[in-house]
Amino acid sequence: MYALYYSPGTASLVVHWLLIELDLPHELRSVDMAGRAHKGADYLALNPNGVVPTLLVDGQPRYEAAALTVYLADRHGDGAFAPAPDDAQRAEYLQWMFNLVATLQAPLRLWWYPSDLQADDEAVRRGAQARIEAACERLDAHLGASVAQGRGPYLLGERLSAADFYLTMLMRWTRKLPRPAHEWPHLGELARRMKARPSFAELYRREGLEEWA
Template identity: 70%
Template sequence: MYRLYYSPGAASLVVHWLLIELDVPHELALVDTKAGQQKSAGYLALNPNGVVPTLVADGQPLYEAAALVLHVADRHPQAGLAPALDDPQRGAYLQWMLNLANTLQSPLRLWWYPQDIDADHADRVQAGARGRIEATWDRLDAHLAANGPYLLGDRLSAADFYLTMLMRWTRNMPRPGHTWPHLATLAERMKARPSFRTLYEREGLTEWA
């Protein structure tokens, strides 16, 4: 049994989505981030970074969204969402997971919280983050055009779930990720999955449905 500490629409979304997709037993623990519950002593004992998600698996609290995606997908190989260690696509899968974490999730955080870097020049931080994000969309769209429809070609993987969550995060940016044509096609494929509808129902989400 897994226990996922989550906040609707936050980085916990992709972990929640995978748990639904995999149809594995889990329970949810809502973290009220607006009230600062993620900074409480009790939560910090689970996740010293003070952010969501945290996933308790076999009694052990784990954190970092990309790591949790890798961990959960590997623990349930029957779903085929993570190439096995000896699979020729394993390297590409790990590459995409870390690429998404570093080239998209990191600058997206800077876009939303530029004051964390430089409160006096937040506009410059945000502009720099936007440039990095849009350059990454360019590269991803070109990759999907040449090698799609998924990041691993014809093979759906957990990396596609992660990418879809990150596209969702840009829905209110000046140029959202899903406005690139091949990324848009991927987004529509992923949003059509029954697990996505269940995810939205459970988290009470409506935007970007």
Template identity: 70%
Template sequence: MYSLYYSPGAASLVVHWLLIELGVPHELRLVDTQAKQQKSPEYLALNPNGVVPTLVADGQPLYEAAALVLHLADRHAASGLAPAVDDPQRGEYLQWVLNLANTLQSPLRLWWYPQDLDAAPPEAVLDGARKRIEATWERLDAHLAARGPYLLGERPSAADFYLTMLMRWTRNMPRPGHDWPHLAALAQRMKQRPSFKALYEREGLTEWA
């Protein structure tokens, strides 16, 4: 049994989605981020970074969304959402998950929280983050055009779940990820999965359905 500490629509979304997709037993523990529950001593004992998600597996708290994506897909290998260690696509799969964490999730955080860089004017942080995000969308769309329809080609992987969550985060940006045609097609395919509908129902989400 897994326990997922989550907040609707936050970085925990991809972990929750994978738990549903994998069909593994789990329980949800809502973290009220508006009330700063993620900064409470009790939560910091689980995740010293004070953010969601945290996944308790076999009594051990684990965190970092990208790491949890990799962990769940590997632990439930029968799902086919992660190439095996000896699969020729294994390196590319790991590359994409870490690339998404570094080139998209990192600047997206700066877009939403420009105050994280105390020394820089917020407008400059926003502009720099937007340019980095849009440049990444451009590269990803070109990759999908040449080698898609998914990041690894014909078969979806856990990396596509992660990418879809990050596209959702940009829905209200000046140019969201789904503004690029091949990214939009991938998002549409991923949103048609029954697990996505279940995810939205459980988290009470409506935007970008």
């Protein structure tokens, strides 16, 4: 059984979501972020970065949301959400996972936590917003081209993958930006499809989330 150290709505969300979607036995261990439990010695012994998620895998702590997403999709579900290493779409799948971390997640963190740079908060947010919107434009264009070519509505075309779960989490993080990601038409359609999954409703129920529902 897995044990997930999490905080509602954070980067642990996608890992929690996949645990539910894949029907994997797991235990949830809440981390009090407001009380800075993630910076305490006990938690830092599990995850020296002092962030969530941390997932106990066979008793060993593992971290990094994108890595855990790829790991769970590879290990479970008989390839339902991850092309196998010898699959022609494997390279595209990994490309999107890394692309999302670099081009969307990174500026989103800056937008939410501009003080991390110890610079002018508004200037940091303006720069981050420009990067986020540029990433959304590219992602929406990719999805639009895929639909126009008859390939399907997901990042891999007709094939749903863990990358779509990851993108949906990141789209949720844009909800307070002047232009949230779901206002782009093809990203909005992807969000609608992903939020319609029963696992998403169960995720929201367990984490006590209400916004962007």
